[in-house]
Amino acid sequence: MMQKTRPMPIEEGLENGLSILREGYLYVSNRHKIYHSDAVKTRVLGQEAILLGGEEAAALFYDEEKFKREGAAPEPAVATLLGAGGVQQLDDEAHRHRKKLFLDLMSKERIEIWAKMVEKYLYKATKEWMTKDSINFYEESQKVLTRAACEWCGIPLKEKEVDKRTAQLISMIESPVAVSTRHIEGRIGRKKGEKWISGLIAEVREGKLHPAEETALYQMSWHRELDGELLDLKTAAVELLNVVRPSVAIALYFAFTALTLQQHPEEKAKLTGDNPYYLHMFIQEIRRYYPFFPFNGAITRKDFVWNGYQFEKDTLAIFDFYGTNHDPRVWENPEQFKPERFSDWHNSPTDQVQYKLLAQGGGSYSAGHRCPGEWNTVRAMEIVTDFLINKIDYTVPEQDVGFSLVNMPTTPKSGMVFEQIMYKG
Ligand code: HEM
Secondary structure, rough: OOOOOOOOEEEOOOOHHHHHHHHHHHHHHHHHHHOOOEEEEEOOOOEEEEEEEOHHHHHHHOOOEEEEEOOOOOEEEEEHHOOOOOOHOOOOOHHHHHHHHHHHOOOOHHHHHHHHHHHHHHHHHHHHHOOOOOHHHHHHHHHHHHHHHHHHHHOOHHHHHHHHHHHHHHHHHHHOOOOOHHHHHHHHHHHHHHHHHHHHHHHHOOOOOOOOOOOOHHHHHHHHHOOOOOOOOOHHHHHHHHHHHHHHHHHHHHHHHHHHHHHHHHHHHOOOOOHHHHHHHHHHHHHOOOOOOOOOEEOOOOOOOOOOOOOOOOOOOEHHHHHHHHHOOOOOOOOOOHHHHHHOOOOOOOOOOOOOOOOOOOEOOOOOOOOOHHHHHHHHHHHHHHHHHHHHEEEEEOOOOOOOOOOOOOOOOOOOOOEEEEOOO
């Protein structure tokens, strides 16, 4: 039976990519508000694209019969953030096989080891912070997480390398939609980062380096594709960076955690002491409330009708993560920071399929493209929250902690400067 269709609203203009740069995180939801629709046609990066957002559209975006990822990521993101040939750009069997490689790294035991490493490096860094007049907490968190991520992955990291590697990893994260020099730095950071990591993988394969079997360095070095072949060196490096790089990106959430504790002293009071369920709700709310990963792309595999709108095969769809996390149909008073809204939330991240909290993607944790690093992220945030409240004292001097919704990704402008840092008790 033919489904009845209605015309999809169209944003005028031959190229609206500049509006993305101008409006940042709000670009997609602004279009949905203007046209009163969860699907709006536009043109970006020289092609037609459909802007999607909201819980119902999320279920559509993650329907793998209708959408594929191959060819969806724009070149500037591949050249900086993602690298070529990684899991994000695979579909079907090849994707499931590669995704399992990541999921197998995330056992409960290994995630606890990760949490302990994050805590260890926070303590170590504090010793140095205590000798300084002030620190920039965002920048310091990057180094803490680089150290923890390299150790967790089995990557040897010399003390004198820490600043250089941290800068390379952060340049990949901060640059995909940046303009001018920051973007170029991201391209260089990716090239140098891949060279560093592929060199280590080559050493493992040559028997010169012996990481433990449960580490990502070992697993990426010896992973076999469906055809039985080892990954080529470059792809293996891209995948190992797919663990190290986002682990360091958690620094953005560390900065937002510090900002929240500063701006909401009542939260600090609720979190003081041992209050694991409140801590869990608090972290879910940070992941929902603050901007991080703005949107993602996929390409239609066939013609179909959704909500009365005709979708044609081979069309780019851009799905709005940030807008869905702030959609009033899903979240009551979305602009209010309110951890209690998660009081009846299942113990996310779980394998439960969900399309509401899209900080790290939605759908199924194990099957689809949803981020396999959610547990690592949540555990690291639990550690840092407890650390900032229960383990150290510090003062926060007057500074500009505002964050832009235009820069993607974004952080508090000052980076969160702390003074007078010392251990508690
Ligand atoms: C810093 C916090 C993080 C955020 C905001 C984040 C966000 C995301 C998002 C939005 C996606 C895409 C979901 C989709 O396409 O549907 C994703 C995918 C992915 N993330 Fe994360 N992530 C974070 C941390 C991590 C960590 C710590 C790891 C690894 C230890 C990780 C590894 C990955 C990988 C490998 C993918 C690709 C999955 C696939 O395509 O199948 N992420 N992440």
